[in-house]
Amino acid sequence: MPPLTPSDRLELVAKAQAAQGRPVVVKLGGSAMEDPAATRGTLEAVAELQAAGFKLVLVHGGGKPIDRAMTAAGLTPVKVQGRRFTDDATLAIVVEVLGDLNAGLERDLRNLGGRALGYGELAGFPLFGERLLLPGLDLNPVDLGRVGTVTRVEVAALLATLKDAVPVLPSLAVSDDDGGWLNVNADTVAAAVAKALGAETVLFLTDTPGLLRDLADPASRIAELTRAECEQLLHDGVITGGMVPKVEACFDALDAGARRAVILDGRDPHALLDDALGRPAGTAIRAREPGRRASVP
Numbered sequence: 001m002p003p004l005t006p007s008d009r010l011e012l013v014a015k016a017q018a019a020q021g022r023p024v025v026v027k028l029g030g031s032a033m034e035d036p037a038a039t040r041g042t043l044e045a046v047a048e049l050q051a052a053g054f055k056l057v058l059v060h061g062g063g064k065p066i067d068r069a070m071t072a073a074g075l076t077p078v079k080v081q082g083r084r085f086t087d088d089a090t091l092a093i094v095v096e097v098l099g100d101l102n103a104g105l106e107r108d109l110r111n112l113g114g115r116a117l118g119y120g121e122l123a124g125f126p127l128f129g130e131r132l133l134l135p136g137l138d139l140n141p142v143d144l145g146r147v148g149t150v151t152r153v154e155v156a157a158l159l160a161t162l163k164d165a166v167p168v169l170p171s172l173a174v175s176d177d178d179g180g181w182l183n184v185n186a187d188t189v190a191a192a193v194a195k196a197l198g199a200e201t202v203l204f205l206t207d208t209p210g211l212l213r214d215l216a217d218p219a220s221r222i223a224e225l226t227r228a229e230c231e232q233l234l235h236d237g238v239i240t241g242g243m244v245p246k247v248e249a250c251f252d253a254l255d256a257g258a259r260r261a262v263i264l265d266g267r268d269p270h271a272l273l274d275d276a277l278g279r280p281a282g283t284a285i286r287a288r289e290p291g292r293r294a295s296v297p
Contacts, residue, residue: 004048008277015276016053022200023055023162025253027190032205032266033101034064040112041269042205043105046166047114049276055162057193058109058116061171061186062094062101069093081134082245086145086183094183098170106168115165122174122181126154127189129173129182148173148182150189153196162197169193187249195256202253203275204246205266210283211247213238224284227254247285254287261285 004012026046033039046056066084067077070093078085086094099120106118119125129148133141150173161167171186187204194202211233213220225233230247233239239247243263250261264271264282274281 004273009048009052011277012049012052012054016049019054019200021055023057023197024049025057025059025190025194025197025199025202026272027186027202027204027249028058028060028105029063029186029204029206029266032207033060033062034207035267038267038269040108042266042272043109043112043114044269045272045276046109047112048273050114050166054276056166057158057162057197057199058105058166058168059171059186059190059193060098060101060105060168062098065101066094066097069097080142080144082242083132083134083144083147083185084183086147088146091146091181091183095172095181098172102168102170109166109168116168117161117165118168119170122179124157125172125174126157126167127169127173127184127192128152128154128176129184130176131182146180146182148175148184150184150192151176153193155196158193158197185245187246188252191249191252191256194253194258198256199253199258202250202258202261203272204249204261204263205271206246206263207265207267208243208263209265210263210281211239211243222283223280224286227251227285227287230285250285254285259286 028042046058050056070077073093075089102118102120106116109116127150129150132144132147132149135141158167169189171184171189173182173184175182190202209218210221213222246263253261262275262282262284264275271281
């Protein structure tokens with residue numbers, strides 16, 4: 001990551017003060033974590049933002065490492081409506097992989113000068129949830145096993161951590177029913193945390209440049225959208241596949257009061273700081289008209 005200029009740092013401090021303590025939630029996707037240089041750049045950016053005075057929460061998934069671990073164990077990953085079917089054997093691998101990734105992110109962020117606290121154990125874990133049942137074609141619910149959604153966030157615990165450190169949260173929740181782990185979509189976790197903490201901004205780091213009008217053309221990135229414009233792109237089939245839950249998570253964050261939700265290219269080590277400094281990066285979705293129409297650079 002190129003060094004920040006003194007004016008860059010002054011701008012970051014001013015923006016952190018303008019946020020008035022409202023946190024920024026950063027969701028680091030499993031695909032975006034495949035490139036060590038990009039991950040290091042993102043963590044360097046997190047450390048810089050923290051030093052400027054921002055309060056940050058880091059949420060991470062682990063899709064590709066989990067797939068590899070399942071294959072090594074002789075298990076075949078099964079996806080249902082974009083979510084991983086999670087039986088007990090799969091859950092054990094999910095928890096182990098996410099725990100290793102969580103410890104690594106905490107360690108690496110600390111080594112880069114940041115202050116971080118990972119969450120890898122059931123005891124003290126701040127997210128709680130219930131089993132998630134998806135609607136089926138025959139109106140009967142689809143059982144995904146140990147897959148859940150977040151129903152409760154221990155806000156006091158996270159706020160206490162935020163006073164001095166970046167909470168690093170894996171995409172898990174503790175079951176309200178039996179106290180065991182639930183596998184949760186990382187975008188869903190990020191939106192739930194943003195809602196509970198009243199986040200200023202939610203940043204979803206993924207493996208695309210942002211929302212594209214043409215999936216085959218990275219230059220067709222849409223820089224900024226209102227929610228209404230984004231809903232129209234969903235209706236028109238421009239936004240499809242794995243981007244749909246990300247956009248829905250953006251909507252959840254906006255509904256919770258976030259000023260904006262941004263889909264960024266996590267493979268770009270500069271994306272996080274570029275966004276913080278107001279440089280073109282990813283796709284920003286706002287609840288209302290931001291003063292200019294959506295554009296395609």
